[in-house]
Amino acid sequence: MKVVAFKRELQGSGASRRLRNSGQTPGIIYGGTEAPVTIALDHNALYHALKKEAFHSSILDLEIDGKAEKVVLRDFQMHAYKQLVLHADFQRVDANKKLHVKVALHFVNAEISPAVKLHGATISHVANEIEIECLPADLPEFVTVDLTNVDVGHSVHVADLTLPKGVTAVTHGNNLTIATASVPAGQVSADNAAAE
Template identity: 45%
Template sequence: MSNEFLLNAESRSDAGKGASRRLRRLQERVPGILYGGEAEPQMISVELRELKKALETEAFYSHVLTLKLDGADVQAVLRDMQRHPAKGHPTHVDFLRVDKTHKITMQVPLHFINEAGSVGVKKQGGEIQHNISEVEVSCLPQNLPEYIEVDMAAVELNQVVHLSDLKLPKGVELPQLALGEDHDQPVVAIHAPKVRASADDEAGEGEEAASEE
């Protein structure tokens, strides 16, 4: 997978809440940490404006990015992020170093296509019910997908799409499936609308009452 995101990062030595507050308030930078691989964890900071712009793109959350740290390029992925409880802007970020020889585990979004034109909706009058919007994958960094596509075109009424039904890119695995059939989680389904289902139930009850009389 090609790298499309680059963040300029700087090493920092001051630790603690006070230092982090000063960094955010006076320099408009976000404190963070870079860890993983054979190197020691390293405290860093990134520019708030640059990070906020990157966060506007969904792919940033599941993409191998380049940290330009003190003149060197480091390949990493966004592992965790804390936000201000009221304002919502990032207050701390964790980055995980990656290399081409070691698999990583990441959450990847699901993109559902052909929902309105699916058999269960267009021809059978059903409604889409999403159970999850992202899935955990395991793969080498270069195989990390930005998203996994779920094609709903052939899904019929009362049919459930499970994790095992997903078409995965080459080299990508779902760790949850390795835990057994009990972990084959439902992803999306098409069910009859609740209003119609309720009306059908009432009609059935009415017929039963009439037959009893």
């Protein structure tokens, strides 16, 4: 994905406010061996890009004054109630250094799992993203969670995930729960009544 930015000379809250009023969003690029660079981005293009899941977990080509750099989106701030991006942070990417990022989880095959098909259970998604570590070339857009074999009372943990080649999950020593299958309380009492 490509992002176009412009170098920004003026800094401070007044300069940032004027920038936002002119339809741009202030930002910064940091990391690597070069000094941090303050930038300005087109607000509408950035706002719509942030709605795409891939924008958050892809290596981006950020072009500043005709020179392209490989970066990842590190952080962004939104206005409390307006549809307004206040600031965006990008980190430079080194092809030989591992990245530590969060990627989205995509849940598949819930409807054919024994928990749902046989027991009418509900599968709850405990987490929607996980932290991973990998080289920039191996960065996945998302991680798929296959729920085919989940039964009632069972959970899916980070250790159960099939991660793409070159990708490791960062769990900080905990085997975090990703999804659980449970039968709703109303379903249990209805089944008991039917059995009696």
